[in-house]
Amino acid sequence: MNQWENLCELTEDALCDIARSMYDSDVKAFEKAITDLAQSGEMCAYKTAAAMLATVPMRAKSAKNNFTDARFGSLENDVYLDMFLNACEDQGLDADGYMPMLMSAQYANRKSALYGWDKSVDRYLTELARVDFDRAADYVDKYDSKFGKYAILIKVDKNKAINRLLQMALYGKNIDKASVRNVLMDYDEVVGVLFSLYGRSSAKERVAIVRLLLTYRNDVRVREFLQDVVSSDSSKTVKKAAAAGIKPKKSKDAAVAIERMMTEGIGLPQAEWKELFNDSKCAAVADRIFFYMSGIDGRPCMLVYDRGVFLKMDDRPIDKKDNRRIYVLHPLDVTEELAAVLPKEIEQPFLQIGRPVYHRIDGERYFSNRLAGTMTTHDEFYENLKKFGFVMCEKRAAGEPNTVILRICDYVIGVEFDTLGEADAVSCGRIAYYNAADVVKLKHAHYISSASPVDSEKLPRRVFSELTYAAYRLFSAA
Numbered sequence: 001m002n003q004w005e006n007l008c009e010l011t012e013d014a015l016c017d018i019a020r021s022m023y024d025s026d027v028k029a030f031e032k033a034i035t036d037l038a039q040s041g042e043m044c045a046y047k048t049a050a051a052m053l054a055t056v057p058m059r060a061k062s063a064k065n066n067f068t069d070a071r072f073g074s075l076e077n078d079v080y081l082d083m084f085l086n087a088c089e090d091q092g093l094d095a096d097g098y099m100p101m102l103m104s105a106q107y108a109n110r111k112s113a114l115y116g117w118d119k120s121v122d123r124y125l126t127e128l129a130r131v132d133f134d135r136a137a138d139y140v141d142k143y144d145s146k147f148g149k150y151a152i153l154i155k156v157d158k159n160k161a162i163n164r165l166l167q168m169a170l171y172g173k174n175i176d177k178a179s180v181r182n183v184l185m186d187y188d189e190v191v192g193v194l195f196s197l198y199g200r201s202s203a204k205e206r207v208a209i210v211r212l213l214l215t216y217r218n219d220v221r222v223r224e225f226l227q228d229v230v231s232s233d234s235s236k237t238v239k240k241a242a243a244a245g246i247k248p249k250k251s252k253d254a255a256v257a258i259e260r261m262m263t264e265g266i267g268l269p270q271a272e273w274k275e276l277f278n279d280s281k282c283a284a285v286a287d288r289i290f291f292y293m294s295g296i297d298g299r300p301c302m303l304v305y306d307r308g309v310f311l312k313m314d315d316r317p318i319d320k321k322d323n324r325r326i327y328v329l330h331p332l333d334v335t336e337e338l339a340a341v342l343p344k345e346i347e348q349p350f351l352q353i354g355r356p357v358y359h360r361i362d363g364e365r366y367f368s369n370r371l372a373g374t375m376t377t378h379d380e381f382y383e384n385l386k387k388f389g390f391v392m393c394e395k396r397a398a399g400e401p402n403t404v405i406l407r408i409c410d411y412v413i414g415v416e417f418d419t420l421g422e423a424d425a426v427s428c429g430r431i432a433y434y435n436a437a438d439v440v441k442l443k444h445a446h447y448i449s450s451a452s453p454v455d456s457e458k459l460p461r462r463v464f465s466e467l468t469y470a471a472y473r474l475f476s477a478a
Contacts (some may be wrong), residue, residue: 012051019052030056031087038084038093038101043108046101050114053080080113081120095139103144122152129156137164146179154187162187170197170208177211185215186441191222203235210241219436220409223266231269231323243272254281255349258289258328262352263466264409267293267325270310270318277305285349290329290342293318300333302342331355332462356478358468366453370468371415371428374475378419381426384474390415394445401429403448405439406470411459412436413467414448415474428475433459433467 023030030052037049081102088098101114102121108114129136133156140149141164153161162184169180184190194209201209210229216222229242260266268276273291277283286305295301303310303326309317310326327333329352334342342353361370376384385392390404393414401416416429438451456464472478 015048015051016055019055023056028090031091034084034087035091035093035097038088038098041100043104046104047108047112047114049084049101050080050105050108050112050117053083054113054116056083077116077120078123081117081124096142099139100143103140103149106144106148107146122149125149125152126156129153133157133160137161141168145176147176147183150183158187162190166190166193166212169212170205177208181212181215184212188216188219188437191216191219195221195225203238206233206235206238207241210238214241214244220264223264227268227325230272254279255285258282258285259350259352262328262330263462265327265330265462267327269323270320270326271323273305273310273326274308277308288346288348289350289352291326292329292333293322293324293326300329300335302329328352330462331357332465356465356469356472358465358472360456360464365455365457367430367432368456368468369430371431371471371475371477374428374477375420375423375425376475376477378424378426380476381417381474384476388470388473390470390474391446393448396447396449400449404474405434405446405448406467407436407439408466408470409460409463410436411454411463411467412439412448413471414453415471426475428471431468431471433464 019030022033034049034052037045037052040046085098088094102117102124105114105117105121108118125136125140128139129152133153136156137153137160140147140153144150147165150161150165153164165180165184168175169177169184172180191213194213198206198209206229210226213222213226217226226242230239233239233242273286277286283305289305291303291305291310292300293303302313303318304313305311311317331353346353361368364370384390385404388406390406393403393405402418403414403416405412405414412434414432414434416431418427418429419425420427432453433456434448434451435454438448440447440450459467469478
């Protein structure tokens with residue numbers, strides 16, 4: 001068994017005693033043990049090395065290999081990272097030897113000494129990227145298998161970092177492309193680039209483009225693009241990749257998925273609806289809702305689905321070869337003529353015919369107080385939060401209001417709220433509408449405080465109505 005393997009087997013107290021004894025008796029031997037651990041390629045060894053360094057006296061800033069400066073101050077973990085880098089230099093260990101350990105800090109147990117290095121590694125990598133971006137990015141590509149440190153590279157040079165990620169997502173080999181796509185998902189400026197690449201790419205490359213576009217499937221432009229791919233691409237493999245990402249789930253959530261298609265105005269060709277309705281749960285939903293397609297005269301033609309066939313209101317089936325898109329009928333699509341023939345008492349899998357429609361109130365542009373002071377119980381609020389798909393926003397400062405958001409198409413609604421502890425209640429504050437692209441997403445956290453509200457007059461009628469309806473449902477006020 002190697003020395004580093006023996007060190008990894010020690011208890012915390014025993015490791016502390018040995019590390020201090022080793023450091024006090026022979027600093028070079030201590031450094032050798034640290035660098036051996038760093039070269040092992042094992043997370044347990046990296047954590048042991050960081051734990052050993054944490055037990056020895058913190059040395060003053062060294063004159064060599066010191067990445068900290070007056071901008072950062074003398075943060076404790078910065079100094080320990082300096083000590084580690086100096087030990088690597090003394091032992092002749094270059095960046096390829098110690099970078100794997102630095103990149104692993106972000107994935108270590110949060111209570112470990114190694115995880116405490118993570119912000120110091122961020123500062124180190126930032127300084128390196130400012131001096132030599134490509135070198136820093138090469139280290140991330142080589143030693144960060146999940147590409148988490150691209151968040152740092154993006155802060156230094158967003159265009160360069162995103163371009164590198166795109167190249168890996170589309171053309172890279174032997175890498176975790178799912179992780180690359182996870183990093184890119186927060187940057188929807190990529191969508192336009194992918195659209196432009198699609199027409200001049202091979203079938204294999206188009207599959208990669210489609211898989212990356214699926215990351216942005218909440219974008220209306222992307223959904224329409226993928227639907228066109230399904231209907232017109234010459235490659236069956238490309239079509240299959242696109243279709244897999246835009247069809248509602250065939251599951252117990254069929255009603256929720258189809259309702260979402262109504263709220264977002266998603267249409268499918270007749271053949272795709274029929275394929276979807278081969279699932280009995282989806283077919284059961286279809287039997288009790290209404291659809292429409294644009295008629296030749298531009299007016300909506302209302303449809304129902306009955307035993308595998310779309311029927312007009314006169315019970316005549318539509319042409320099997322008709323490739324016009326069919327949409328789930330929304331109350332805003334209903335003309336006075338159609339309203340007269342819609343049955344009012346039908347029991348539906350989701351509220352369609354009797355669905356409330358919300359319009360702007362005079363003077364209600366960037367903020368609305370229409371629900372201010374509306375209260376619901378604490379339990380009901382959090383149940384509705386999950387039920388209707390709202391996401392809690394994180395705060396950048398303590399004084400920011402509590403806010404939840406919900407996305408529909410290219411917009412989100414932000415609903416401010418207060419928790420009334422003594423009353424076991426939640427009270428609604430202001431609501432506002434934002435561009436979805438302005439929501440900041442860092443890993444799994446969402447931030448809206450830096451975004452400016454959108455003038456509600458600029459929102460499409462359906463989107464405004466549905467976002468506002470969601471706020472009412474959140475507080476059980478609909």
